[in-house]
Amino acid sequence: MMSVLQRVRRARVEVDGAVCGQIDQGLLVLVCAERGDSEAEADKLLAKLLKLRIFGDEQGKMNRSLQDVGGGLLLVSQFTLAADTAGGNRPSFKQAAAPEEGRRLYDYLVRQAQAAHAVVQTGRFAADMQVHLVNDGPVTLPLRIAPSLQSA
Numbered sequence: 808m809m810s811v812l813q814r815v816r817r818a819r820v821e822v823d824g825a826v827c828g829q830i831d832q833g834l835l836v837l838v839c840a841e842r843g844d845s846e847a848e849a850d851k852l853l854a855k856l857l858k859l860r861i862f863g864d865e866q867g868k869m870n871r872s873l874q875d876v877g878g879g880l881l882l883v884s885q886f887t888l889a890a891d892t893a894g895g896n897r898p899s900f901k902q903a904a905a906p907e908e909g910r911r912l913y914d915y916l917v918r919q920a921q922a923a924h925a926v927v928q929t930g931r932f933a934a935d936m937q938v939h940l941v942n943d944g945p946v947t948l949p950l951r952i953a954p955s956l957q958s959a
Contacts, residue, residue, distance in 0.1 A: 808838060808839065808840055808841065808844050808848045808849060808852050808912070808916075808951070808952045809838075809839040809841060809888040809889060809949075809950075809951050810836050810837060810838045810839070810852060810856075810888070810949070810950045810951070810952075811836070811837045811885075811888065811947065811948070811949050811950070812834050812835070812836045812837075812856065812859075812947070812948050812950055813834065813835045813836075813940060813942050813945070813946065813947045813948075814833075814834060814861055814862065814942070814943045814944055814945075814946035814947075815830070815832070815833060815834065815835050815881075815940045815941055815942055815943055816831070816832055816941040816942075816943045817829070817830065817831050817832070817940070817941050818830055818833075818835040818881050818938070818939065818940035818941070819881075819938075819939050819940075820881065820883055820928075820929075820930040820931070820936050820937070820938050820939075821936065821937045821939070822930075822931050822934045822935065822936055822937075827929070827930060827931050827934075827936075828881055828883075828928030828929045828930055829881070829928060830878070830879025830880070830881045830926060830928050831878075831879060832876065832878045832879065832943070833873060833876075833878030833879030833880055833881065833926065834856060834873055834878065834879075834880050834881070835881045835883065835938070835940050836856060836880065836881065836882050836883065837883050837884075837885040837888060838852070838882055838883065838884055838885065838888075838913060838916065839884070839885055839886050839887070839888035839889050839903060839904075839909075840886075840903070840904040840908060840909040840912040840913060841889055841902050841903060841904055841954075842901075842902055842903070842904055842905075843954045844904060844908075844912055844954055845912075845954065846912070846915055847954075847955060848912075848952045848953075848954055848955075849912055849915050849916040849919065850919065851952045852916065852950070852952045853916060853919050853920055853923065855950060855952070856873065856880065856920075856950075857872060857873050857874050857880075857923060857924060858872045858873075858874065859872060859873070859948075859950075860872050860875075861946055861948070862875065862876045862878065869946075873924070874924070877925070877926075878926070879926035879927070879928060880920055880924055880926060880927045880928070881927075881928045881929070881930075882913075882916065882917055882920060882927065882928070882929050882930070883929070883930035883936065883938060884909065884910075884913045884930060884932045884933070886900060886903040886904075886906075886909060887900065888903075889902040889903035906933065909932075910932050910933070913932055914932070917929055
């Protein structure tokens with residue numbers, strides 16, 4: 808799974824002018840399921856999101872996690888993270904999971920996050936969304952959880 812996470816002071820997602828998800832301090836995470844991804848990658852991504860130490864401590868050092876600060880988690884599906892721009896001027900999205908599989912894995916990630924963390928909000932899968940945020944820092948990190956290779 809590919810993701811881009813942004814440490815935010817606040818963020819919200821709107822669809823057709825209506826807010827469908829919003830948080831104060833926390834992480835806005837753009838998420839893309841790729842071909843070959845499974846629940847295992849979603850579980851690893853969630854564990855990393857909750858424990859990644861990118862919030863400031865008393866000395867201002869990035870030493871606290873989302874769980875430590877009690878921040879919100881805003882999960883937004885974004886298949887365009889799988890874009891291949893190597894050939895020509897039009898991106899290819901063939902590495903993105905098929906829409907049905909992408910939705911299934913996104914929904915799984917959201918359910919797992921809601922079970923593990925107090926404040927979880929979402930965008931709307933496959934919708935035309937407007938994302939508003941105040942990036943804190945700015946801190947923006949790409950994060951990719953590759954499918955595990957299993958021996959036969």
